[in-house]
Amino acid sequence: MSSYLFQQLLNGIQLGTIYALIALGYTMVYGIVKLINFAHADIFMVGAYVAFFLVAYLSGTSGSVPVQLCVWPSVVLGYLALGSLSEGTPFAKSFFGSFDRRRQSAPTGWSRAAISFAKSVAQMLLIMLLAGVFSPILYLFTRTFFKPPLNLFSIPVIIVYVMGVCALLGIAMEKIAYRPLRHKPRISALITAMGVSFFLENFCSLDIVFGNKYQAFPTLVQKHDVIRFAGSGVAISNIFIINMSVLACMLFLLWIIVEKTLIGKQMRAVAFDHTTASLMGIDVDKTISITFMIGPALAGVSGILYAMNYGILQSPFLGFYPGLKAFIAAVLGGIGSLPGAVLGAFLMGATEVFANSIDSNLGFAAAFVVLIVILLIKPTGILGKKEIDKV
Amino acid sequence: MILFKTADLTHYFGGLRALSHFNIELNPGELVGLIGPNGAGKTTAFNLISGIYKPTSGSIFIDNLDITGLPAHRINRLGISRTFQNIRLFHDMSCIDNIKVASRMCLDYGLFSSLFHLPSFWRQEHRLDDYCYELLKMLGLHHYANLRAASLPYGQQRRLEIARALATQPKLLLLDEPAAGMNPAETRELIQTILWIKKEFKLTILIIEHNMHVIMNISERILVMDFGETIAAGQPDKIRSDPLVVAAYLGKMEEHAPRNP
Amino acid sequence: MFAKEHGIHLQKLILVIGIFIALQAIMGGLARERAFQYYVRIYLLIEINIILTASLSFINGHTGQFSLGHAGFMAIGAYSSVMITTVLPRLIMGSALNTGSWESHAIFIFSIFIGGGAAGLFGLIIGFPSLRLRGDYLAIVTLAAGEVIRALLRFSDFLGGPRGIPGIPKFAGCVYIGLFFMLSIWIMRNIVFSHFSRGYIAVRDNELAASCMGINTTFQKVSAFIVGAFFAGIAGGLFAHMSQYINPDNFGFLKTLDILIFLYVGGSRTLAGCIVGAGLFTLVPEGLRLVNIENWRMVIYPLGLIVVMRFRMNGIMGSREFGFLTPWKYKEMLLKRGKP
Numbered sequence: 001m002s003s004y005l006f007q008q009l010l011n012g013i014q015l016g017t018i019y020a021l022i023a024l025g026y027t028m029v030y031g032i033v034k035l036i037n038f039a040h041a042d043i044f045m046v047g048a049y050v051a052f053f054l055v056a057y058l059s060g061t062s063g064s065v066p067v068q069l070c071v072w073p074s075v076v077l078g079y080l081a082l083g084s085l086s087e088g089t090p091f092a093k094s095f096f097g098s099f100d101r102r103r104q105s106a107p108t109g110w111s112r113a114a115i116s117f118a119k120s121v122a123q124m125l126l127i128m129l130l131a132g133v134f135s136p137i138l139y140l141f142t143r144t145f146f147k148p149p150l151n152l153f154s155i156p157v158i159i160v161y162v163m164g165v166c167a168l169l170g171i172a173m174e175k176i177a178y179r180p181l182r183h184k185p186r187i188s189a190l191i192t193a194m195g196v197s198f199f200l201e202n203f204c205s206l207d208i209v210f211g212n213k214y215q216a217f218p219t220l221v222q223k224h225d226v227i228r229f230a231g232s233g234v235a236i237s238n239i240f241i242i243n244m245s246v247l248a249c250m251l252f253l254l255w256i257i258v259e260k261t262l263i264g265k266q267m268r269a270v271a272f273d274h275t276t277a278s279l280m281g282i283d284v285d286k287t288i289s290i291t292f293m294i295g296p297a298l299a300g301v302s303g304i305l306y307a308m309n310y311g312i313l314q315s316p317f318l319g320f321y322p323g324l325k326a327f328i329a330a331v332l333g334g335i336g337s338l339p340g341a342v343l344g345a346f347l348m349g350a351t352e353v354f355a356n357s358i359d360s361n362l363g364f365a366a367a368f369v370v371l372i373v374i375l376l377i378k379p380t381g382i383l384g385k386k387e388i389d390k391v
Numbered sequence: 392m393i394l395f396k397t398a399d400l401t402h403y404f405g406g407l408r409a410l411s412h413f414n415i416e417l418n419p420g421e422l423v424g425l426i427g428p429n430g431a432g433k434t435t436a437f438n439l440i441s442g443i444y445k446p447t448s449g450s451i452f453i454d455n456l457d458i459t460g461l462p463a464h465r466i467n468r469l470g471i472s473r474t475f476q477n478i479r480l481f482h483d484m485s486c487i488d489n490i491k492v493a494s495r496m497c498l499d500y501g502l503f504s505s506l507f508h509l510p511s512f513w514r515q516e517h518r519l520d521d522y523c524y525e526l527l528k529m530l531g532l533h534h535y536a537n538l539r540a541a542s543l544p545y546g547q548q549r550r551l552e553i554a555r556a557l558a559t560q561p562k563l564l565l566l567d568e569p570a571a572g573m574n575p576a577e578t579r580e581l582i583q584t585i586l587w588i589k590k591e592f593k594l595t596i597l598i599i600e601h602n603m604h605v606i607m608n609i610s611e612r613i614l615v616m617d618f619g620e621t622i623a624a625g626q627p628d629k630i631r632s633d634p635l636v637v638a639a640y641l642g643k644m645e646e647h648a649p650r651n652p
Numbered sequence: 653m654f655a656k657e658h659g660i661h662l663q664k665l666i667l668v669i670g671i672f673i674a675l676q677a678i679m680g681g682l683a684r685e686r687a688f689q690y691y692v693r694i695y696l697l698i699e700i701n702i703i704l705t706a707s708l709s710f711i712n713g714h715t716g717q718f719s720l721g722h723a724g725f726m727a728i729g730a731y732s733s734v735m736i737t738t739v740l741p742r743l744i745m746g747s748a749l750n751t752g753s754w755e756s757h758a759i760f761i762f763s764i765f766i767g768g769g770a771a772g773l774f775g776l777i778i779g780f781p782s783l784r785l786r787g788d789y790l791a792i793v794t795l796a797a798g799e800v801i802r803a804l805l806r807f808s809d810f811l812g813g814p815r816g817i818p819g820i821p822k823f824a825g826c827v828y829i830g831l832f833f834m835l836s837i838w839i840m841r842n843i844v845f846s847h848f849s850r851g852y853i854a855v856r857d858n859e860l861a862a863s864c865m866g867i868n869t870t871f872q873k874v875s876a877f878i879v880g881a882f883f884a885g886i887a888g889g890l891f892a893h894m895s896q897y898i899n900p901d902n903f904g905f906l907k908t909l910d911i912l913i914f915l916y917v918g919g920s921r922t923l924a925g926c927i928v929g930a931g932l933f934t935l936v937p938e939g940l941r942l943v944n945i946e947n948w949r950m951v952i953y954p955l956g957l958i959v960v961m962r963f964r965m966n967g968i969m970g971s972r973e974f975g976f977l978t979p980w981k982y983k984e985m986l987l988k989r990g991k992p
Contacts, residue, residue, distance in 0.1 A: 036788050180962050186787060187718065188961045191916050194909060195957035202950035320905070324796065331792055364803050368796045372781060375793065379784050441864050467866035479861035481854050487989070492850040493865035505846045506839055512846070513981050519847075520985050536989045559866050 007234045008353050016349030017243040018309065021250060021302035022326035023333070023341035025295030031271040031336035032291045034186065038193040039173060041323020042200035043296040047166045047303025048313055049210045052217055054158055055307075074138050076168040078130030159246075159301060166300030167293040174292040179285070204316035214314045217307045243305055250298055251342070257294065258338065267291055271336070321364070325352065328371050334384025343382060393455075394419045394595050395471075395563050400449035402432075402439055409435045411619040413449070415597075417563065422589060422596045424610035424627075426603075428640050431616040433599045434476055437565050441473045442466035453563065468495070472561035474552045476568050476599075482541035486532060486551055489540050490523040493558040523558065529591070530554045530584065546577045550584065557592060564588075566598040570605050578602060582609055607631070615640065654987055661980050668976045673830075680826035694938055696826065696894055699833040700887050701930035705914040706840050706923055707883035712912075713920035714849060715876040716856025717782055718791045721798030722884055722911050724778075725771040727903035728801065729885025730892040731811055733760075733767035737893070738820050739811065748821050760823040764832065764889040771885025772878045774801075779877030783870055798908055805900035816899025824893035832890055836883055837977075841923060843879065845982050852876055913953075917960045919967030924974040929967065 022044050029037045177196050181189045204210040258264035269277040270287045278284045306322065307313060329348040333340025348367055355366030374382065393416050400413040410432040417423060425433050439446045442463035450459045458466050481489050491497070496519050504512040527533040530550050535543055540551060549569055556564060566585070570578050582605055589596055600606045606613065606627070613630045615623040617639045623630055630636055679695050682688040704726060711719045737760055738748040749756040781793050806814045843849060854862040855872045863869045892898045910933075918929015936956075940949040960967070 030788070034788075036791065177958055187916075190718065190788075190791065191912065192958050192961045194912070195954040195961065198909060198954035199951060199958070202954070206948075206951070324792075324799070327792055328796060331789060335788075359807075362807075364796075365800045368800045371796065372793065375781065375785060375789065379789065443860065443864070462868075462870075463860075463863040464866050464868045467864060472866075473864055475861065479858045481857040481861070483857050484850070484853055488850055488853075491847070492854045492862075492867065495866070497847045497850075500847055505848065506842055508842045508846075508979060508981075516847075516981070516985070520988075524989065537986060555865060 003234045008357055009350060010234070010236060010240065012350030012353035013346055014240045014243050014309070014349070015353060016329075016346035017247040018302050018305050018322065019326040019329050019348055020247055020342045020345035021298045021305070022323060023330040023345045024250075024254065024338060025299045026327050027330040027333075027335055027338060027341040028267075028291055028295040030330070032267060032288055033178065033182070035178060035189050035193060036327065037173075037178075037295075038190070038323075039177075039196040039200055040296065040299055041319035041326070042197050042204075042316075043166050043169055043173075043319075044299040044303045044306070044323060045316055045319035046169060046200070046204065047162050047300030048307045048318070049204065049215075049303075049316070050165050050300070051158060051162050051304040051307050052215055052313055054161060055217070056215075058158075074134035075131040076165075076172045077134045077138075078126075159304060162300040162304055163297040166303075167297040170292040170296030171289050173296075174289060179288075201316050201319070210316050212315055214312055217311050217313060239309060243309070246301060246305060250301060254294070254298070254338070263287070263290060325364070325367060328367060331381055332371055332374050334381030337381070337383045340381055340383035392419070393417065395453050396451075397436075397440070398450045398452070400436065400439060400446050400451065402435055402444060402449075403447045408619055410439065410446075413616075413621060415614060417595050417597065419562075419595055420589070420593065422585075422598065422609055422611050424606040424613040425597060425599045425616065426601070426606055426613060426640065427616035427622075430618075432619040433616055434567060435619075436616075437473060437567055437597075437599065440466075441471060441565060467559055467561075468498075470560075470562035471565065472556040472559045472563075473565035474549070474556050474567055474569060476571070478548050478552055480540045480548055480552055480555070482539070484540060485537050486540050486543070487520070487523050487527060487536040489551060489555050490526055490558045491519055493555045494519060494523060495558070495560045496522060526554055526558055530557075530588075546573055549573070549581075553584070553588070557588065561594065563595045563597065566596060566600075568599055568601065570600055570602045578605060581605070585609060654984055657983070657987065658980060661975070661983065665976045672834075676826050676830040683826060692826070693894070694934065696824075696829050697891075698931050698934045699829055700891050700894070701911070701914060701934050702927050703833060703836045703883055703887040703890075704911050705918065705926040705930045706837065707880045707887065708911050708915050709880075709920055709923070709926050710840075710843070710852070710876045711880040712915060713925075714844070714852040714856065715873060717873065717876065718787055719778075719782075719794040719877070719880070720791050720905070720908055720912070721778065721794035721796075721801070722880070723903040723905070723907035724798035724801035725774060725881040725884035726888035726891070726907065727805060727900065728774050728881075729767035729771040729888030730898050730903070731767075731805065731817075731888075732770040732885070733763040733889030734817055734820055734892045734898065735811070736763035736766060737823070738817060748819055751821050751823055756821075757823065760821075760828075760893065764886055764893075767889035768882045768885040771888065772882035775877040775879075775881025776874060778881075779874035782873050782877065795905065795908075798903075798905060802900045802904050805903075812899065814900065816897060816902075818897045820892055820896045820898070822893065822896050824890045829890055829894065832886060836886060837923070840879075840883065841977055841979070844923060845979050848872075848875070913957050915967075917957060917967055919969030919971075921966060921971050922969055922973045923977050924972060925967050925969035927974070928969050932968075 022040065025040050025043075026037065029035060029040065173196060177192050178189060181192060205212045258267065266277070266282045266287045267290070269280065269282055270284050274284055277287075325348050326345065329344035330341045331344070332347060333342070333344030347370065351367050351370050352363040356363040378384070395415075395417040397413055397415050400410060401408070402410040413432070413436055415423070425436070427433055435444075438444050440451055442458070442461055442465070445460045450457055452458065453470055456469065458469060458471075461469075481492065484492070496515070500515055501511065503509070504515075524533060524536060527536055530553065532547060532551055532554060535547065535551075540548070543551060549571075553566070553569065569585070570581055573581060585596065585598070586609060588594060598606070598610070610627055612625065613623075613627055614621055615630060615633075615636045622639060623633045623636045625633075675695075679692050683692045704722070707725075708719070708722050711717050711722075737756075741747065741749050749759060751757075778794060778797050782790050785793060805811060811817065851862070851867050851872045854865075854867055855869050859869055862872075888903075914929040914933050915926060916929075917933065918927070919925020937949055937953065940952065
């Protein structure tokens with residue numbers, strides 16, 4: 001009996017690694033801009049799909065380079081190209097907004113709002129145009145540099161590629177949707193985040209992007225048991241080891257960046273107080289952009305792991321539940337705290353697996369109950385810090 | 392008969408001792424000043440008395456009733472009201488709504504008549520409206536009745552906060568730095584207002600201020616605090632010449648001689 | 653006093669009510685024709701969505717909380733009322749209530765209120781975490797709560813499980829929905845123009861000061877949830893009896909997102925905002941469907957939301973309330989003082 005429980009615990013930890021990488025992204029973004037990025041779960045989904053298409057191509061099952069592989073990176077590149085081309089012009093300023101220009105109120109009057117709206121539409125069309133330009137370039141690039149067949153060396157390549165795409169997506173998301181709302185009430189940013197999430201999910205359902213039917217992930221590694229504990233039936237599979245090592249790797253890199261580098265220190269400073277950090281000479285915009293690079297990149301890696309673990313990508317809406325659970329994990333562990341996110345994720349994974357073994361519908365409800373209990377005992381989460389409100 | 396007293400009120404924020412053995416007794420109709428350098432614990436005392444924090448130890452009594460640890464709204468309904476160091480008006484509401492929401496008369500509304508807007512509800516609304524308008528008039532703010540509270544000039548916002556506190560019909564009024572940010576003319580007006588409302592509403596007032604002109608002119612008694620402890624208490628003249636107080640807070644004596652307003 | 657303004661106000665009010673009743677009658681007549689049933693359903697759906705949006709405005713708009721689980725309340729209302737009119741009768745008598753007899757109509761009305769009450773009870777339960785949690789935490793807890801309600805409904809075979817409950821008797825036609833709509837809007841309007849609403853806005857604006865001025869913030873916050881949940885439950889019951897079929901997936905996060913869009917794009921501060929938001933955004937997808945860009949509808953929709961949030965934060969209606977919704981006595985009080 002206890003060996004069964006132990007095996008379930010191991011399964012829970014395995015699941016927890018996936019949640020941990022997503023939760024880290026949530027908690028980093030929340031720590032620095034105090035925003036729950038609802039679209040984070042969809043970056044995770046994009047990572048899973050990009051990984052799928054790349055692997056399908058590399059393992060030779062899909063013929064030529066799939067269009068889907070090129071769409072997202074080219075749209076994002078188009079956006080960034082537009083930004084850098086017009087940097088410094090009034091065009092760019094009105095589009096990106098910045099930390100220094102504190103616009104207290106939205107443009108009043110219907111005519112001004114309509115003009116701004118028309119400008120945004122024009123800019124989006126330009127981005128699509130640029131994306132069209134970038135797509136064939138990316139196509140050729142992928143065809144030259146990413147050749148089948150699939151071997152051991154391609155795994156780090158896949159990871160880096162997916163991380164890159166997701167990082168770019170994160171930066172674009174921040175610049176388009178969140179930066180203009182930085183000084184507005186938090187509700188607007190939250191609603192916008194939900195809008196972005198919704199948009200991503202539906203945009204990726206279009207057939208020219210990822211399509212709505214489910215895809216079976218080609219088996220990269222045959223699942224087999226590496227360590228078997230004699231007589232008890234408990235086994236550690238190679239997938240478990242891969243999950244744990246990827247997580248450990250990512251955590252190590254994250255630790256180095258956050259604790260040992262200058263940019264990490266800047267991130268921690270901006271998370272503490274934007275205004276003071278800018279007075280100390282830190283470029284707040286750049287720091288926030290970098291956070292939106294690292295967090296989503298981790299989510300992308302989690303997407304790869306998810307695809308490998310489950311073998312099936314159901315639809316572009318697959319990010320919703322793992323994202324919700326990962327966010328609950330981040331809140332459990334104390335939002336804004338990186339070790340808390342990992343701790344919370346393992347807790348969530350274990351709870352879910354144990355509850356599922358009783359009845360498959362209870363998994364989510366059990367996790368929710370754990371969340372409520374912890375929040376009522378310690379509202380800031382297990383490792384969270386209290387926010388002080390001066391009276 | 393003592394209206395209000397605290398007994399050994401002490402409060403820790405984590406490991407930091409913000410207030411230590413704070414003892415005060417107020418008779419009805421007194422106006423007592425509370426002074427001291429920043430961080431001395433004055434606002435903490437106010438926060439404890441008004442019920443925002445629960446004191447680590449010690450007790451608070453009003454009318455011989457132990458109100459230690461009661462929630463803020465109950466303490467308010469038992470007769471203690473306050474203003475805030477940083478103005479905490481309800482910015483989105485009109486001035487008269489700010490007064491209405493604080494008014495004690497709201498407690499008498501019936502649920503049923505409110506849900507269905509029965510004539511009894513409107514009668515009460517009219518009564519409330521008249522009462523609140525009168526209150527605004529008494530403080531000279533009636534021109535702003537339907538204006539958004541955030542659009543008032545700073546000095547008027549402070550008065551509105553005082554009006555709002557008065558709407559709760561308190562016995563004890565805590566004023567937290569009411570003269571902050573005011574010029575001399577406004578300060579003179581404020582002194583008159585405070586003395587007037589004390590008489591008119593039969594209030595007991597405890598006031599925190601850094602403006603010595605105000606304190607020395609209107610306080611009947613003064614308490615001086617530093618690092619959470621009460622270092623002196625007594626008449627204004629005595630406080631002015633107390634060496635401890637001078638060393639900790641006041642500096643040279645001549646600057647703070649009372650001038651006739 | 654102010655007889656002229658009073659007269660104008662009354663005229664506008666009678667005009668609006670008259671138009672509404674006329675529309676309801678027309679729609680009721682059209683409902684018999686097969687060809688028009690789709691349009692009538694859209695029309696009635698607008699009214700249900702308005703009730704839903706207005707109910708959410710108490711929690712999210714007036715009291716300034718952030719609840720993401722509103723569809724859960726709707727689900728509770730729907731399932732409770734259906735239990736009384738369909739599930740239990742099937743168990744006891746073998747078939748659902750039929751729409752013929754007076755008794756069954758009375759039971760239906762009763763069941764709608766039970767649905768509201770049950771939802772209100774859940775509002776009480778879910779309102780309590782709101783006391784200790786702020787903003788973002790509350791958002792996630794309510795989101796999860798809504799999903800848990802849905803999961804539990806999928807789990808319970810007694811209530812149909814994932815397959816849902818078909819064959820609900822069609823009580824809710826133009827008459828009932830019109831009546832409940834008017835009643836709900838009237839009562840919600842009454843709450844908005846009462847002292848409760850002043851308390852809600854005070855709690856939203858500055859909770860600390862509100863509690864120091866004698867407002868029981870606990871009561872305000874929890875009661876906002878109860879009121880919001882109650883009316884969401886009523887809307888849910890009406891929806892169930894109009895669609896004749898419900899399943900748990902009707903009430904997931906997507907539905908909550910819909911209501912949130914109605915509220916925030918229309919304007920979270922006023923009832924007018926709810927009406928405009930719900931009306932507009934129930935019609936827009938249908939319009940897009942007509943123009944045949946169905947696939948891109950769900951892509952354009954959230955883009956519109958993002959743009960509105962960026963440029964007009966208070967929603968389309970901002971702080972302006974419809975004249976006919978404001979009670980005359982309230983206007984009279986403002987006029988007495990001289991509007992600024």
